[in-house]
Amino acid sequence: MIKSAPAPGATVGEVDVPKAGPGDVLVKVRATSICGTDLHIYNWDAWAQSVIKTPLVFGHEFHGEVVEVGSDVKALKAGDLVSVESHVPCGRCYQCTHDMMHICDELKIIGVHRAGCFAQYVAVPAICAWKNSPGTPPEVASLMEPMGNSVHVVSEANVAGKTVAVFGCGPAGLFATGVARAKGAAAIHAIDINRNRLELAKAMGADELLNGADPDLVSKLTKLSGGYGLDVALEMSGSQKAIVNALRSLKKGGTMVAFGLPSRPGELDLANDVIMTGRRILGIVGRRMFADWVEMQKLLDGGKFDPRPAITHTFKLAEFDRAVATIGQENVKCGKVVLLP
Ligand SMILES: [Zn+2]
Ligand SMILES: [Zn+2]
Numbered sequence: 001m002i003k004s005a006p007a008p009g010a011t012v013g014e015v016d017v018p019k020a021g022p023g024d025v026l027v028k029v030r031a032t033s034i035c036g037t038d039l040h041i042y043n044w045d046a047w048a049q050s051v052i053k054t055p056l057v058f059g060h061e062f063h064g065e066v067v068e069v070g071s072d073v074k075a076l077k078a079g080d081l082v083s084v085e086s087h088v089p090c091g092r093c094y095q096c097t098h099d100m101m102h103i104c105d106e107l108k109i110i111g112v113h114r115a116g117c118f119a120q121y122v123a124v125p126a127i128c129a130w131k132n133s134p135g136t137p138p139e140v141a142s143l144m145e146p147m148g149n150s151v152h153v154v155s156e157a158n159v160a161g162k163t164v165a166v167f168g169c170g171p172a173g174l175f176a177t178g179v180a181r182a183k184g185a186a187a188i189h190a191i192d193i194n195r196n197r198l199e200l201a202k203a204m205g206a207d208e209l210l211n212g213a214d215p216d217l218v219s220k221l222t223k224l225s226g227g228y229g230l231d232v233a234l235e236m237s238g239s240q241k242a243i244v245n246a247l248r249s250l251k252k253g254g255t256m257v258a259f260g261l262p263s264r265p266g267e268l269d270l271a272n273d274v275i276m277t278g279r280r281i282l283g284i285v286g287r288r289m290f291a292d293w294v295e296m297q298k299l300l301d302g303g304k305f306d307p308r309p310a311i312t313h314t315f316k317l318a319e320f321d322r323a324v325a326t327i328g329q330e331n332v333k334c335g336k337v338v339l340l341p
Helices: 036-043 046-051 144-157 171-182 195-203 217-224 240-249 270-275 291-301 317-328
Strands: 024-033 061-069 081-084 121-125 129-131 163-167 187-192 208-211 230-235 250-258 280-283 311-316 336-340
Touching (some): 024 081, 036 317, 061 144, 144 171, 144 250, 144 291, 163 171, 171 187, 171 195, 171 230, 187 195, 230 240, 240 270, 311 317
Parallel strands (some): 163 187, 187 208
Antiparallel strands (some): 024 336
């Protein structure tokens, strides 16, 4: 699946099988999933225009089988089943040398800055390949990267025993709901403007479902959390309205995790909604490499977290246009979409 021209859409085409360099592994893709980033690239929005050089095989969430290893690679061999971290770190910058590879100064992203996984084969640095536990279903293994975001979000907020709300029930919010449940949140309230997504949140373990457009949302959430307000708000939508509601629903001293990307700079009442109320805002991107992968694997292996209720559709990779159309339909119960090459 190739972003062949600087215009909306994508086309099926043929490219050479990528070569694995000395530090790389060549992976035969078994399952891949569609991320919001891929939709930006497909729709060719302002962000995509500023970052993507065509032609490009895109896609960055995937699982597959190692079929070839570079001469320097010792930890992996042909036949290993892996999921892949899409962030390729430089290994030399301040962040990389201080245990923050996920925010490397020279970060390159698979399927954005280099050839991606919407193909039969993709070459990736061996450091980015995560060996799967035996028996992991391919569709689940293809979601390790996006699920890792949600593990990171929930871990930073320390949710055990807390009253939590998840703003935005797209795939990231759905996974965050399941992870918060697995990590012992006392109550999880899901907020979205789409009823179908709220029902998926219920299946992932949410308690109360609330309409994001309700003008009484803040007071309802405050009431649901003992009159004090939420301990933790996970902002997964990037909507300006949701960000403000998330902050105002928090108790004094509560924590908001900001993960959803707003499309433009927004306004916040820092004085009243953050400073004078002693609230904290944590910005989270990507997955800690590889602390969040370790934790996610434990949650999956221990049966505490199952992403499958959030996987609503599977298509063939070549049916990409159909998959994108399905994601765009308001009246379809659509969570994560998995593609099979
Ligand atoms: Zn992604
Ligand atoms: Zn770096």
